[in-house]
Amino acid sequence: MALKVDMEQDYDCMSWDTLHRVMDAMGFLARFSRWVLACVCEPRFAFLLNGNRSHWINAHSGLRQGCLLSPYLFILCSELLTKAFNQSGAGLGVQIVINGKRVSHLLYVDDILVFAEASLANAKCIYGILADYCGWTGKKININKSAIIFNKRCPRWKGRRIARLLGYKMVSSLDYLGIPLLTRRLLKADYAKTVTKAVAKINVWGKRHLSLAGRATIIRTSLLSVPMYCMTLTGIPRGSLEFIEKIGRQFLWRKNSNSRGLHYVAWSELCKPTEMGGLGFHSSVDWIGPLRARLALNFIQQPDTLLHHILREKYGDNPWVEWPGRNVSISWQIMNDGANALRTIIRWKIGDGKTVNVLSDIWVLDRQLDEWPAYGDLSRLEHWQVSQLFTENGDWDAGLLGQWGFHMPAAISFDAMIRNLEEMAGHNPGLGRIFCSAVYHAWRARNDKKHGRNWGSPTIVAATVLGAFAKPHLMPFVEQWHINQPPGLSVPPKWCVPPPNWLKFNFDASLLSSNLAGLSLVVRDHCGNLIVATGQQLEHWDAATAKLLAVSTIKNVIDDWMLDRAGIIIEGDCSNIIEWLEQLRHHQHNLHRRREGPDFSFFTLFQQVLFNRVPRCCNRAADFCARRALEGNFTWKNVWGDDIPCTFVSLLREESVRS
Numbered sequence: 001m002a003l004k005v006d007m008e009q010d011y012d013c014m015s016w017d018t019l020h021r022v023m024d025a026m027g028f029l030a031r032f033s034r035w036v037l038a039c040v041c042e043p044r045f046a047f048l049l050n051g052n053r054s055h056w057i058n059a060h061s062g063l064r065q066g067c068l069l070s071p072y073l074f075i076l077c078s079e080l081l082t083k084a085f086n087q088s089g090a091g092l093g094v095q096i097v098i099n100g101k102r103v104s105h106l107l108y109v110d111d112i113l114v115f116a117e118a119s120l121a122n123a124k125c126i127y128g129i130l131a132d133y134c135g136w137t138g139k140k141i142n143i144n145k146s147a148i149i150f151n152k153r154c155p156r157w158k159g160r161r162i163a164r165l166l167g168y169k170m171v172s173s174l175d176y177l178g179i180p181l182l183t184r185r186l187l188k189a190d191y192a193k194t195v196t197k198a199v200a201k202i203n204v205w206g207k208r209h210l211s212l213a214g215r216a217t218i219i220r221t222s223l224l225s226v227p228m229y230c231m232t233l234t235g236i237p238r239g240s241l242e243f244i245e246k247i248g249r250q251f252l253w254r255k256n257s258n259s260r261g262l263h264y265v266a267w268s269e270l271c272k273p274t275e276m277g278g279l280g281f282h283s284s285v286d287w288i289g290p291l292r293a294r295l296a297l298n299f300i301q302q303p304d305t306l307l308h309h310i311l312r313e314k315y316g317d318n319p320w321v322e323w324p325g326r327n328v329s330i331s332w333q334i335m336n337d338g339a340n341a342l343r344t345i346i347r348w349k350i351g352d353g354k355t356v357n358v359l360s361d362i363w364v365l366d367r368q369l370d371e372w373p374a375y376g377d378l379s380r381l382e383h384w385q386v387s388q389l390f391t392e393n394g395d396w397d398a399g400l401l402g403q404w405g406f407h408m409p410a411a412i413s414f415d416a417m418i419r420n421l422e423e424m425a426g427h428n429p430g431l432g433r434i435f436c437s438a439v440y441h442a443w444r445a446r447n448d449k450k451h452g453r454n455w456g457s458p459t460i461v462a463a464t465v466l467g468a469f470a471k472p473h474l475m476p477f478v479e480q481w482h483i484n485q486p487p488g489l490s491v492p493p494k495w496c497v498p499p500p501n502w503l504k505f506n507f508d509a510s511l512l513s514s515n516l517a518g519l520s521l522v523v524r525d526h527c528g529n530l531i532v533a534t535g536q537q538l539e540h541w542d543a544a545t546a547k548l549l550a551v552s553t554i555k556n557v558i559d560d561w562m563l564d565r566a567g568i569i570i571e572g573d574c575s576n577i578i579e580w581l582e583q584l585r586h587h588q589h590n591l592h593r594r595r596e597g598p599d600f601s602f603f604t605l606f607q608q609v610l611f612n613r614v615p616r617c618c619n620r621a622a623d624f625c626a627r628r629a630l631e632g633n634f635t636w637k638n639v640w641g642d643d644i645p646c647t648f649v650s651l652l653r654e655e656s657v658r659s
Contacts, residue, residue, distance in 0.1 A: 001122075001154065001162065002181070003114040004174050005130065006145035010110035011070060012062040014077055015138040016041045022076050039069060061138055078107055080136055084129045092116040092125060100313040101306065106176075113176055118154045123162045147171045152183055179234055185330070188237045191230065198226040198244045202251045212252070216279045219248045227284060232291040235330040241284040248281070289341035296338030297346075311335065318355060344368070353386030365458055437465045495618045495655045500526045501566040505554055508572065508622035509546035510630055515539050518629030519550040522621045523557060528656030532557050533621070533636040533648070535629030547577045550626075552598035558605070567608030571619065578613040621655065624648055 007013075016037065023033045040063060044056045063070040085092065085104045093104030094115045106113040116122040134140060148168045150159040163170040173190075174181040180190050201222045210218070227244055230236045245267065252270075253261035271286075272278030296319050299308055303317065315323055315332050319339035323332060348356045348363040356363050358381050359370040391397050421432055441461045498504040503525055510518040517540040523531040534557060540546045551570060562568070572578055584600070603609045616623065624647070628634065636644045639652065 001116060001118040001148060001150045001159070002174065003112075003116075003126065003148045003166070003168065004146060004176060005112040005114060006142040007110040007112070008140045008142045009062075010139060011065050011074065013138045013140065014063050014074065015061050015136070018080070018137050019073060019077055022080065026076065026079075036069070036073070039067075040064070040073065074109070077137055081105070081107065081112070081129070081133045084133055088129055088132075089116075089125055092122060096310050097314040100310050103306070103310075108177060111176060118150055118158060118162060120162060120165065123165050127166055143167050147174060149174050149181070149183070178229060186234060186236075188239050191236055191240045194227055194230055194236070195240055195243060198223055198247060201226060202247055205251075215252050216281075219252060220280055223248050223251070224282060224284065228287075228291060231284065231288050232295070233334070235333060238285055245284060289337045292334050292338030293341040294338070296335050296342055299335055299338075307331070350386055353388075353390060356386040358384040358386055358389065365462070434465060438462070441465055495614070495621075497524070497526050497528050497656075498569050499566070502526060502569060503531065503562060503565055503567075504569045504571055506571045506619055506622040507547065507550040507553075508619055508626040509543065509550045510623070510626035511540065511543045511546055512630065515541045516630060517546045518626045519546060519553055520622045520625030520629055521550060521553050521557065522625060524652075524656075528652070530636070530639055530652055533625055533634075533644075535625045535632075535634045537629050537631075537633055544574065544576060547572065547574050548580075549598060551577070551581070552600065555599075555602040558602065563605050563607075565607070567610060568606050569610045569612055571612045571614055572622070573614055573616045573619040575613050578611050581611050621648070621651055624651060 019040070020033065020037060023036065024030075028036075043059050043064065045059065046056050047054050063073055082105070089104055092115070093102035094117070095102050103115055105115065114126055116126060130141060146168045148159075148163050148166065148170055149172065150162075150170070159170055172182070180186060180193075182190065201218070205215075205218055223244065227236060227241060231241070249263060249267055250260070253263050255261050267281075268283070269277065270279045271281045271283045274280050298305070299311070299319055302308060303312075308317070311329075311332060314329075315321070319335040320343065322336055343361065346362065347366065348361055350356060350363055360368055362368055363386060389397055389400060421436060438461065445461055495506075503523060506522045506524075508520050510520075517538055519536040519538065520534065522533045525531060534553060536553060538549075540549070551572070554570070570581070581600075628645070628648075634643070636648075638644075639649045
């Protein structure tokens, strides 16, 4: 059984003598106790009635509400109840998990929740403890607001008898701190109060004339904040959250009660920040994890709390571990959601490394290792812990780390470093250049910081170094390119059509500072007619690699009839990418075939493959599609489609006429 005990005027009835005795028992200095009691005891009050002051009223007990000192003094006196339960109620409480702590009571200001086995003996024990507590502090139980709930296995006759003994009303559900408490899992119907409260927020303004900005402010500040408390602490169904969002959409676009209104903008766009074109709303479903992140962080940082002890006995102390099966506590699911939201924003300090995942946790700079551009094979490090990278002495295992593809020189002098770099350049020129570039940029950032100038963080230095090199990729060696690929094509002053029976593929990529990238590909024949134009949206941080990925999208548009053509010309405005693609045919460039990345083996299907670098003015069609791809994926196969922009059609017609 569970008892919810409500105290009448909890602050106003607190005994000063009890406060004095509690502070003495807890070891507070006598002088400090006198100072505190001087601020609390024997105040006088008066009230004004029609401008006339009443006689002074002397207080004989209580703590003043609103005083910053009162909550702390109240907590000190509430410790009496905890001591009483520990001494006189040893048999009370419930054991949630095997070998876990017994929970006898929970306290929050004037709300007391007591747990015990449903029996008359326990009911009498609880009644005696509460009576003693009221006698010590001068408080009084509010019978009308107190209630008791029983387990389904408890006979009703026993429940009625216990409720009659205590004088509390017997209920089927309790509300404790705004959260419904039942003996079963909460359903969508149990959150009807939350939904009703959200509807009431809108109905207050429903019949008034508000501008669009006014309605947006009501949704942002009042409506969407209603379910936040339940989202944080309970497993509120998504259906309830989606219904509240639906109310917000109707309130925003509905002009009157007889019309639904036209929803001009999608809800997902409105949930973007104002600087990105949204209205600053938040998606309640997407906010579940971030709101629970604080609970997960407290679970990690405060291992001595009662909640940590209870959950640890059953689920362990790693909130990222998802418990298998359906019979999982809502509390642990909340911890999982919060921990998953924390994973991308917290950085681990390495101790023994037993709980830190090598790839999915952040322990190197500010990003997960599986999100960094990798020059080695990291697939076999899946599910590895950082402790597995240590030797028995606790040092880093240099041999194991070297298997990733990183052989960082350990030099004790500058001359030794030069020798190591020369040796590295002989075995792996690409990695040697990267290391030398990293040393240079780190030295430059150090000088900028020392002289008070803007300096790049380690993340910026790493991005600068990696972005300066064309990324090598894994692919099979293509022998026929040595025959079909000439040294180079002349750079035309404008876009030119390919030779008869040939196809031309123009590629480009667009990259935003938010790491949102758009890839594009435009295919035309020798008459300048559009064969296909595609755009693909993805997240990436390097412009050169994004352009290379745009080339790899050719395999997605290949048709059988294209393979019968005399050849294809791949055209772009990035000289590094064109040069890198041309070098694939050379036998000495083993680095191209040794690294992971897009697979260009589909080029062997064509009779001839030529590469050509053109100025940006000759690649306007691909540039247009790349910027359009930032808005979403698309595929255009003819100029008569309804979804193809008129601007793009005009651009194609202009280049076709000029050619």
